[in-house]
Amino acid sequence: MPQKSIEPFAAVTSARTLSKGQEDPGFTAVQDFLLRFGYLRPNTFKANQLDEPTEEGLLRFQRQHGLPTTGVFDNPTRDMMGTHRCGMPDPASAIAFSIGCSWPNPNLTFAFEDGTNDIGGAAEFQAVRNAVATWAAAAPLKFTEVGRNQNPDIAIDWRPANDPDHSMVGGILAHADFPPGCSVITDGLPKPLHFDDSEHQWVVGSVAGGFDVETVALHEFGHLLGLQHSNVAGSVMFPTVSSNFTKRSLTADDLGGVKALYPAGIPTPGTYTIRQKSSNRFLDAHEIAGKDFRLVTRPAQNNDTQRWELASVGAVFAIRQKVNGRFLDAHDSAANDFRLVTRTAQNDASQRWIVVPVGDGSSTLRQLNNLRFMDAHEIEGEDFRLVTRPAQNNNTQRWLLTNVGTNLFTLQQKSNNRFVDAHETSDKDFSVVSRPAQNNDSQRWIFGQVGAVFTVRQKSNGRFVDAHEVSANDFAVVTRPNQNNDTQRWIVMLAGNGSFTIQQLSGGRFVDAYEASDNDFGVVTRTAKNNDSQRWLFDKL
Incomplete structure (x- = not known):
């Protein structure tokens, strides 16, 4: 196979040196770069000119990358911009480890789609698994590999550079996304980790002209966990990387970031x-x-x-419907009958559920923010909707949890053995209901202990x-x-x-x-x- 190679950001590296107030038609490429990676805001600068907003953007870029802070588009700045890098934006301010948000559920699933022909066999997949294991060893997180058709939280793929969800054309090695709640690439799940398979040569290890899969995967998984780019040179989360190079261990800066996002685990007995x-x-x-x-x-x-x-005596969980990743929640007012619904992640007590076994093989589930018990209507006129109610100490408030996979359960109301399910359209308010067994992912629920x-x-x-x-x-x-x-x-x-x-x-x-x-x-x-x-x-x- 022909060797893939590209001069990263060629239009940027061919732009001439400019100081404040100077103009040049080729300088548009530099401003486009600053805009793409978060150093300029749209419609705030004059095209082709190194004006005040552009100078401020250059200064932020220079601070982020440890360069002399001249505010000039000079040789060190040009050289740094012409380096292969991650496609995610840089932080708004130049700081050490920078964090966005964390996953509300520390139990994450991932799946592989296509690999790359650059590497024989499936070694690229094992390189990604190695990167995942490095992060798992650094924080109270659990990763489980699943099939692509099992609604993973994260999907890993090698794609053409003109990736429709985020272009990697021109020098981008890969892109990912941040967790639900602070995403910038995709609205739903799975979150992507996409490697450019058009312009970059993928290898395992240090090879001239090639980029180490594990090194890049380790960086991109940092984003998937909520870490932004760091200005600490040598850290995994620094935005750029060279060919013929490996970085497979976390630095103190990286560890500080992930531990801030995911502190020590829940106490055990x-x-x-x-x-x-x-x-x-x-x-x-x-x-x-x-x-x-x-x-x-x-x-x-x-x-x-x-x-x-x-x-x-029990545990607290964030509970997600497997078919779409939406979180179990409930209305807090009688006007809405305290109905259970599914919602996107809100990371609050309304999406936390206390599960306490009651000694007969069943459990009660209570919403953390108000301690009301999960219950359900048992008539068709109410669509068998689930609701929360004060304690009634009967089988309408007892639920049978059956494990059907890693952190995956069905829930049946003990009084009638109907399965918890949910509407998947907004016209039904994503209401949670009970239904006869359907043996599909709308009746399977992911439990993440919090x-x-x-x-x-x-x-x-x-x-x-x-x-x-x-x-x-x-x-x-x-x-x-x-x-x-x-x-x-x-x-x-x-x-x-x-x-x-x-x-x-x-x-x-x-x-x-x-x-x-x-x-x-x-x-x-x-x-x-x-x-x-x-x-x-x-x-x-």
């Missing part, structure tokens, strides 16, 4: 110390009735009063964490003997930077603590404040 993030004081508790067994925070004491045993539900026991005495639910007792958190109810069940959710919120399942109030001795540093529950007094650090022992 075990024994922990628990610290308030705002004060760094440890969760402890009085052990006498005269103090009502109240929880407090204290400096580290390295004993069992500050050790807490977590036992799992939190957990635990009982919490003080190791020194085995008493369970509970809380008063009235203001007369200041909603004080206490320990009590086992009561096997929702006042002793606690929802633990990621809150960013390795910290977690803790909510009482019975009322949804958040664990907080006084930070003054006047109140004995007492632990209480409060409504959401979104600050570090309600964020807690779990350290497993």
